[in-house]
Amino acid sequence: xxxxxxxxQKLSQWVQETASLCKPESIYWCDGSKQEYDRLxxxxxxxxxxxxxxxxxxxxxxxxxxxxxxxxxxxxxxxxPDQADAxxxxxxxxxxxxxxxxxxxxxxxxxxxTMYVIPFSMGPVGSKLSKIGVEITDSPxxxxxxxxxxxxxxxxxxxxxxxxxxxxxxxxxxAPLEPGQKDGSWPCAPIEKKYISHxxxxxxxxxxxxxxxxxxxxxxxxLALRIASAVARREGWMAEHMLILRLTNPEGRxxxxxxxxxxxxxxxxxxxxxxxxxxxKCECVGDDIAWxxxxxxxxxxxxxxxxxxxxxxxxxxxxxxxMAMDSIKENSIFTNCAITDEGDVWWELMDGPPPAHAVDWKxxxxxxxxxxxxxxxxxxxxxxxxxxxxxxPDWEKPEGxxxxxxxxxxxxxxxxxxxxxxxxxxxxxxxxATAASETTAANIGAVGNLxxxxxxxxxxxxxxxxxxxxxxxxxxxxxxxxxxxVFYVNWFRKTAEGKWLWPGFGDNSRVLKWMxxxxxxxxxxxxxxxxxxxxxxxxxxxGLNLPAENLAELLKxxxxxxxxxxxxxxxxxxxxxxxxxxRLQRQLEELSxxxx
Ligand code: SAT
Ligand code: MN
Numbered sequence: 001x002x003x004x005x006x007x008x009q010k011l012s013q014w015v016q017e018t019a020s021l022c023k024p025e026s027i028y029w030c031d032g033s034k035q036e037y038d039r040l041x042x043x044x045x046x047x048x049x050x051x052x053x054x055x056x057x058x059x060x061x062x063x064x065x066x067x068x069x070x071x072x073x074x075x076x077x078x079x080x081p082d083q084a085d086a087x088x089x090x091x092x093x094x095x096x097x098x099x100x101x102x103x104x105x106x107x108x109x110x111x112x113x114t115m116y117v118i119p120f121s122m123g124p125v126g127s128k129l130s131k132i133g134v135e136i137t138d139s140p141x142x143x144x145x146x147x148x149x150x151x152x153x154x155x156x157x158x159x160x161x162x163x164x165x166x167x168x169x170x171x172x173x174x175a176p177l178e179p180g181q182k183d184g185s186w187p188c189a190p191i192e193k194k195y196i197s198h199x200x201x202x203x204x205x206x207x208x209x210x211x212x213x214x215x216x217x218x219x220x221x222x223l224a225l226r227i228a229s230a231v232a233r234r235e236g237w238m239a240e241h242m243l244i245l246r247l248t249n250p251e252g253r254x255x256x257x258x259x260x261x262x263x264x265x266x267x268x269x270x271x272x273x274x275x276x277x278x279x280x281k282c283e284c285v286g287d288d289i290a291w292x293x294x295x296x297x298x299x300x301x302x303x304x305x306x307x308x309x310x311x312x313x314x315x316x317x318x319x320x321x322x323m324a325m326d327s328i329k330e331n332s333i334f335t336n337c338a339i340t341d342e343g344d345v346w347w348e349l350m351d352g353p354p355p356a357h358a359v360d361w362k363x364x365x366x367x368x369x370x371x372x373x374x375x376x377x378x379x380x381x382x383x384x385x386x387x388x389x390x391x392x393p394d395w396e397k398p399e400g401x402x403x404x405x406x407x408x409x410x411x412x413x414x415x416x417x418x419x420x421x422x423x424x425x426x427x428x429x430x431x432x433a434t435a436a437s438e439t440t441a442a443n444i445g446a447v448g449n450l451x452x453x454x455x456x457x458x459x460x461x462x463x464x465x466x467x468x469x470x471x472x473x474x475x476x477x478x479x480x481x482x483x484x485x486v487f488y489v490n491w492f493r494k495t496a497e498g499k500w501l502w503p504g505f506g507d508n509s510r511v512l513k514w515m516x517x518x519x520x521x522x523x524x525x526x527x528x529x530x531x532x533x534x535x536x537x538x539x540x541x542x543g544l545n546l547p548a549e550n551l552a553e554l555l556k557x558x559x560x561x562x563x564x565x566x567x568x569x570x571x572x573x574x575x576x577x578x579x580x581x582x583r584l585q586r587q588l589e590e591l592s593x594x595x596x
Pocket of ligand 2 (some may be wrong): 241264
């Protein structure tokens with residue numbers, strides 16, 4: 001029944017136990033090879049689940065069930081024996097109770113299906129910063145996506161055979177097949193049976209009922225953020241929801257920047273930006289997750305634990321992100337896009353006029369006259385990072401890249417200026433801890449509501465958020481004067497009429513340049529109650545015809561509006577009770593004093 005004899009006792013035992021619980025028809029150990037990928041894709045094409053794209057070599061499109069289009073934060077659990085350890089921002093069930101419920105669901109859940117065992121590494125195989133996971137799944141879509149998003153294969157199996165530790169990640173779509181039953185094109189369980197569960201004390205992940213992205217590709221949000229953040233706290237490093245980029249100035253000096261923004265707030269676009277200012281060069285290290293450790297020289301070093309991009313498709317175009325467009329020309333997977341009559345994918349705001357006719361993400365005819373969008377707002381592409389034309393030559397360096405700058409931010413139509421520098425580490429932690437953003441389609445739920453999303457980790461922190469804040473202070477204390485400088489940005493300011501005030505994308509390089517020059521001590525910053533802001537002459541505006549009143553608005557500190565934020569921040573802090581670090585409370589008091 002199985003194609004591999006594993007010599008790692010713990011692993012082979014777990015695989016056997018899982019098989020006797022889930023009762024698959026067969027067990028298949030993945031080797032990560034191209035042949036394996038091609039074979040599984042061919043099977044999915046034959047079954048009608050995948051559509052090969054005529055216009056893109058080796059690319060396939062999938063349509064999910066309309067109920068299974070995004071992460072399900074309401075059904076995501078952080079399970080510690082004591083609820084207090086999960087904190088006020090996570091859903092919680094006691095481990096015993098949650099496991100009993102889920103074991104009931106897992107009982108026979110893989111009937112009629114193959115159980116795939118995927119050994120994978122988050123981070124370059126063998127790097128001291130990397131972690132090994134093993135995902136068991138009954139979804140071939142998950143296997144193919146994991147091939148792109150992580151490092152699957154023999155190197156990892158060898159390490160496991162030598163007894164390496166691994167994080168077990170169990171996944172089922174929750175749709176057993178009865179004998180003779182025809183399979184659907186996207187089998188999954190109804191929402192009330194979906195569970196995305198984490199047991200941080202055991203480094204264990206159990207996911208049930210969803211085949212989609214962050215719910216099912218367990219190396220990503222589940223392992224690399226929720227479990228890893230808890231491990232990182234214990235081990236004294238950081239697992240963050242951050243892009244990583246390298247910016248090189250005209251003199252050849254390199255700056256490494258990480259940025260934490262909530263899902264669907266432009267991390268992928270920023271990570272691959274083409275600077276509009278002459279002589280500056282950007283290279284992408286990662287677009288979603290950073291694992292960071294203090295190196296022998298006392299600086300903070302980051303690796304990208306992933307091997308691919310799982311990016312939001314709508315809005316991606318040669319105008320907004322040409323490097324992403326070039327990354328997805330071949331060997332990519334698309335989910336919930338529209339399909340044109342020529343056999344290509346299409347989504348809202350792709351370059352050029354919309355097609356006269358397409359088939360929308362639900363499989364219905366679509367024309368520009370349709371009242372609904374053609375692609376789901378959270379339609380995604382999965383592409384190998386190595387296909388990005390500006391992937392950094394050091395993106396797989398085992399020791400990572402040294403970080404100079406942290407950026408926090410989110411979507412705020414008003415109040416928050418284009419860029420602010422923190423007065424110091426504690427103020428920077430305060431900025432991260434109070435970050436707020438309008439919600440997006442990356443989660444099932446309302447879109448456009450303002451919510452506090454500390455460090456863009458609200459859906460991803462695997463322990464009490466108050467302790468997480470304290471961990472940031474602890475890291476800062478250890479880093480001392482080698483700590484990255486902290487900035488807060490807002491690319492999403494709008495006029496009263498709802499027009500963008502700032503062009504964004506490549507022009508964000510102007511803001512990054514100011515940050516780098518701050519690090520070098522070349523430019524000043526104006527002291528304001530909320531932090532240091534650029535003087536308008538210090539922002540490089542050459543070649544950009546931005547009306548002066550836009551810039552003035554973007555760099556204005558509206559003390560009234562900021563004072564109005566204070567009660568909301570105080571309320572946000574109250575949630576963390578006695579686990580709120582006193583240093584954050586002090587920052588709030590100081591901000592309110594500065595605002596007068
Ligand atoms: O679905 S994912 O969680 O992988 C994408 C996201 O929400 O950031
Ligand atoms: Mn993300």
